[in-house]
């Protein structure tokens with residue numbers, strides 16, 4: 140029996156984590172859940188899974204929750220509440236399924252409390268990978284990837300010495316506009332951008348897939364999870380999302396992980412690792428699929444990926460700025476404030492204005508993050 144806390148239980152990863160848990164109820168106990176503002180869903184989840192503690196985004200929502208939840212469930216709120224929830228003594232594993240770098244303090248609190256981290260919240264590693272991974276190392280805490288590509292790499296490495304790794308390749312679907320030229324991106328709508336060809340995901344990551352920022356975040360995430368250099372990381376377009384990623388060892392042997400695009404597989408693997416359990420997902424039938432396709436990444440078509448590599452290589456505050464500016468730009472696009480190509484414009488301009496500086500602690504990260512958000516809001 141594993142005790143699980145889910146940060147962001149009402150989102151795409153959060154609800155799929157609960158699906159995995161419901162499919163194997165003898166194996167898991169849900170001890171903590173958190174939502175932003177989806178009170179109705181959180182209450183439904185709490186009634187079904189009976190956690191000992193829940194958290195909501197603010198006090199008002201928490202008061203409403205208290206009135207509606209079964210008695211005996213502790214209700215927390217805000218960033219402090221999320222930190223307390225993440226460190227709750229009952230949990231063995233904390234699934235970080237919240238979106239954005241707002242997940243950073245809670246992820247660090249869970250590490251401090253010695254919890255195993257099942258990490259979906261990639262923004263946390265992008266903004267402060269050096270701090271998070273160093274603290275996890277010091278505390279002897281495992282950070283197990285949930286992100287499909289990183290789960291794939293984790294499965295391919297399967298305990299092999301990273302020193303024998305020549306290259307890792309993250310596959311990219313190409314996102315909602317993969318068959319359009321750059322000229323055809325002018326005037327695309329939010330609804331079109333939200334229509335991912337292979338995956339059903341939250342709004343922010345779906346837009347990130349369309350701009351290829353998602354792959355940029357994943358490149359930086361991979362650098363920290365697997366302790367590789369940026370020269371060892373390659374991105375390849377693979378429109379079917381069947382090969383989730385692959386590794387090439389120094390003897391030129393390549394090992395890939397394949398499967399249907401269903402996040403319940405990597406979510407479950409992060410919870411059961413090193414064991415495997417059956418899942419209610421479909422099985423891969425390569426004969427039915429017939430062909431898989433690949434094409435070289437075109438950095439001129441996807442300039443945000445180029446920027447992400449540059450920020451990763453520059454290190455220090457650059458990835459924090461990249462992530463924060465992107466979070467604001469995506470929110471502005473979703474609100475109809477800027478157009479789709481405006482996202483990369485915001486990123487380029489905020490990065491142009493930034494002088495890279497050391498970010499050795501959370502305070503420094505928070506200051507740089509706040510600066511980038513302020514800049515990105517007015518471009």
Ligand SMILES: NC(=O)C1=CN([C@@H]2O[C@H](COP(=O)(O)OP(=O)(O)OC[C@H]3O[C@@H](n4cnc5c(N)ncnc54)[C@H](OP(=O)(O)O)[C@@H]3O)[C@@H](O)[C@H]2O)C=CC1
Pocket residue numbers: 146147148149150151152153173174175176177178195196235236237238239241259260261262285286287338339340341342343344402
């Ligand atoms: N979806 C996917 O398939 C994949 C996602 N990821 C990563 O996982 C993370 C989650 O993504 P996804 O599930 O798609 O996102 P969703 O938008 O579907 O869910 C986000 C979750 O975060 C909560 N949240 C949002 N704002 C706040 C806030 N201010 N305070 C507290 N909680 C908040 C939401 O609560 P509420 O809805 O109640 O407001 C929700 O539970 C992201 O970092 C993403 O990059 C990685 C790989 C695949």
Ligand SMILES: CC(=O)[C@@H](O)[C@H](O)COP(=O)(O)O
Pocket residue numbers: 286287288310311312313314338344347348349353354402
């Ligand atoms: C499911 C998952 O892990 C997403 O991050 C997915 O990879 C998005 O797909 P693309 O970024 O390849 O379009």
Ligand SMILES: [Mn+2]
Pocket residue numbers: 286287288357
């Ligand atoms: Mn991914």
